[in-house]
Amino acid sequence: MQLPPTVMTKEDPDSEGHYRNRQAQDSTMPALEFFRSSRWPIYRLRTQLRMAKGLFDTCHREVYSDVPFNYGTQSALANHTIEINLEGYLKGRFPRLAPPAAGSLSEVFVHCEGTVCIVDEVTHSKRNPDQVANALDFLADMVKVARINTADIAIITPYAANVALVNRLREKPEYEILAAMPPAATVDSFQGREADIMVVIMGTTEEVSPRFTTDQNRLSDLI
Template identity: 30%
Template sequence: WVLVGDHKQLLPIFQTLDIKDKKVQEKLSIFCYMLDKYKDRSVWLRRHYRSNSEIIGFSSRYIYEGNISPVDKCREIKLNIKSYPKDMKFLNPDIPVVFLHVDGMESMREDGSRFKESEAKLATRIVKTLKGLGVKSEDIGVITPYRAQRDYIKELIKDDELEVNTVDSFQGREKDVIIFTITSTEDMSFVEDENRLNVAFTRAKKKLIVFGNAKSIHEKHKLLSRFVSYVKERGGYFTA
């Protein structure tokens, strides 16, 4: 028999057990167990059929150890817009991966879930601009680690055809454009999970726009800091 999967994306959720230790989660995953036990029989499926090469390039280098690359038909795919506002140069189709530095702190809802007004409003503005340029609602996705941020953005956008959801709910999904609002600046534990970030980074086909507080990221998050540097090297770093 053949077992196929991706242990670098979200691991199984055990509803009857309170497990936060990733190593314990991996031991309880059949796929991870078999991969560890039969390493000599494992085979990489190296061809990637979704994203522009610069979008998948980060995950390929830092998460998949260089083991995947896009097929030719995906390598240079770009967002099909002919123009963009002067104050939104980051929408340039020739820049597939963007990081937007957004100042400010997040707030916390009564249930402990976090939201950040400045990022929510920026996501809404970008969405409305893209739609005005001819990008369909169903081709845009907005993702965030927090339910409070998801709910706030949904209220602002008011578009049932445009998917706004948490990272966990977006696994297996894909969109031409993904906007990922990191939201948190203080406690970044929820985005420390490499698998969760990998899901967020690999949903986009043509354009990935990530925003958060770059200073906080460099101080507190190694993998995200690498992502910001990766984007800077490709001319995709902007300040909102």
């Protein structure tokens, strides 16, 4: 799925409770979706050529369940030593972590309870200092213990304010070990690129609600 145009004022009300942007829905269709709806012929690649076996399962289940697929030969774990090193680190640090199915890998979701999401009063962009610090602390320790090349790691987050926060905090001396890691990016700006280890910092909390992070196209590209 292609990301839809970003409409930041889609749900913003005015002082009387009316939506500020009355035409917001008109600009939410991605260009590729428009061509698809126009009955252009579409070729769907049904073989996963890059991800290790198991890592596309969630995206397939939640987004592409109507499309049968299989993993290609490059998805065998023997071709993904970096991911295997990460799996070994996780097992050592979190012994109670449920293992993936034999011969496959799985995503790891980290719940950061009690964090605070700060919403910019002007742009409404969100940042979460606690989640960002937790992610950077985790990565710094992982690189030290598992000896993973930081150039193989990338951080994405839905909000520009959180991107700026990540890039600012990683300048601290305690995160010097992450110096070779590419700058953090939003889902939109990272589209079309990849890394062996992807770290997603959602930034939101129950108090502020997920807002546009629930968009299926955005989740598809994020996953």
